[in-house]
Structure formats: C-alpha cells, structure tokens
Amino acid sequence: MPRQTLSQHPALQRMLAGFKGFRALYYEQRPERIKDLMEGSQRPEVLLIACSDSRVDPAIVTNAEPGELFIVRNVANLVPPYQPDDGYHGTSAAIEYAVTALKVAHVVVLGHSNCGGIQALAAHLDGHQVDGQFVGPWIRQLEGCRCASETTGDSTADATRLEQCAILNSLDNLMTFPFIAERVKDGTLTLNGWWFDMTEARLWGATPEHRTFQVLTD
Numbered sequence: 699m700p701r702q703t704l705s706q707h708p709a710l711q712r713m714l715a716g717f718k719g720f721r722a723l724y725y726e727q728r729p730e731r732i733k734d735l736m737e738g739s740q741r742p743e744v745l746l747i748a749c750s751d752s753r754v755d756p757a758i759v760t761n762a763e764p765g766e767l768f769i770v771r772n773v774a775n776l777v778p779p780y781q782p783d784d785g786y787h788g789t790s791a792a793i794e795y796a797v798t799a800l801k802v803a804h805v806v807v808l809g810h811s812n813c814g815g816i817q818a819l820a821a822h823l824d825g826h827q828v829d830g831q832f833v834g835p836w837i838r839q840l841e842g843c844r845c846a847s848e849t850t851g852d853s854t855a856d857a858t859r860l861e862q863c864a865i866l867n868s869l870d871n872l873m874t875f876p877f878i879a880e881r882v883k884d885g886t887l888t889l890n891g892w893w894f895d896m897t898e899a900r901l902w903g904a905t906p907e908h909r910t911f912q913v914l915t916d
C-alpha cells in the first residue's frame with residue numbers, strides 16, 4: 699500500500715507512529731542494547747504461549763524487552779498434543795524450535811479471563827454450534843478435557859474454571875512432546891501455567907504438579 703494511501707487508514711497510521719516511538723526508544727536512546735541483540739542469534743530464556751486476544755499482548759503485559767520472550771499465540775493459548783505427521787503444526791513447530799534450538803529454560807502458557815475462545819468452547823459444550831471452519835475444530839480439541847463436563851451454573855466461575863483447565867490441559871499436552879518430557883525430567887526446563895485476570899489486573903499461576911491456581915502478584 700503506497701505511503702499516501704496509508705494516511706487514510708487511522709489504525710495503520712497509528713501503528714507507524716508506534717513504530718517510530720519504538721525506534722526512538724531502542725535504536726536512538728539505547729543503541730547498545732539493540733547492537734547486542736543484532737550480534738549473534740537470539741537468546742530468549744522463555745517460551746510464552748499466549749492467546750491471540752488483542753488485550754493480552756504478552757510483551758506489553760510483562761513489560762518485556764526485545765529478545766526476552768519467544769512467543770507463539772493462537773486462539774485460546776492451546777497446545778495441541780504431540781502429533782508427528784505431515785500436518786501444518788504451527789504451534790508445535792514454534793515449541794520445537796524454542797525448546798530444541800533456542801534451549802529456553804521455561805515455558806509459560808498464558809491464559810486469561812474473558813477469553814472469547816473459551817467462551818466459544820462453553821457455548822459448544824452447551825450444544826451450540828461454534829462458528830468457523832478452523833476455529834470450531836481447534837476449540838473442540840478441549841471437549842474431552844477433564845473439567846469440560848463440570849458446570850456450576852455460575853457463568854463467570856465456569857468460564858474461569860474452563861480457562862484455567864485449558865491451561866492445565868496445555869501443560870499436560872506439552873509433556874506429550876518427548877523432547878519436553880526429557881528436559882523437564884532432567885531439570886533443564888520448567889512448565890508454568892499463568893492466568894491473567896484482566897478485571898483485577900492479577901496473575902495467577904499453577905504447574906503440572908501444583909494444579910490449583912495461586913495468586914502470583916498482589
């Protein structure tokens with residue numbers, strides 16, 4: 699799109715202004731930091747698997763700097779089970795690269811409140827059709843997950859439980875990847891599930907061993 703045409707699209711124009719701010723902050727004010735990042739390869743210590751939701755950008759939420767987080771985002775921050783076939787497994791490819799090539803020390807699955815993907819799952823469990831040729835099957839991978847069948851009738855509590863259950867399910871699925879199970883066993887990789895309460899601005903956390911979510915930040 700020609701530059702003059704961009705000015706007719708405020709959302710894109712806003713992104714260009716944002717980019718200039720980013721460039722000023724890192725390339726002009728802290729060139730040594732950028733130089734360090736450009737020399738050699740990236741060395742992030744964390745693989746973060748987050749939702750595509752525009753309100754939960756992991757770099758913004760964790761105030762991360764360039765080079766700190768290797769991120770894969772998808773609808774509802776799901777990790778599918780290990781499935782070595784010829785399919786186009788984008789999430790699994792990112793996980794494999796982060797763990798085996800970059801050798802990250804930590805994996806964080808970051809879920810969140812008010813998750814549209816999980817709301818679609820709840821609707822599906824209620825017998826409604828999930829729209830979308832791709833979203834439907836993607837979300838339905840959770841229908842067998844342990845707490846999908848438990849409902850309390852309290853929609854907010856049920857949504858939170860499903861969101862957290864989906865995170866735990868992703869942690870379990872991570873362990874089905876042999877290269878992850880091996881590293882967790884030898885202590886070189888940790889698996890963490892975090893849930894971002896957008897309303898209260900708090901992070902909650904659980905692990906494969908400690909499956910009840912606890913507040914991580916006041």
Ligand SMILES: [Zn+2]
Nearest residue numbers: 749751813814
């Ligand atoms: Zn979401």
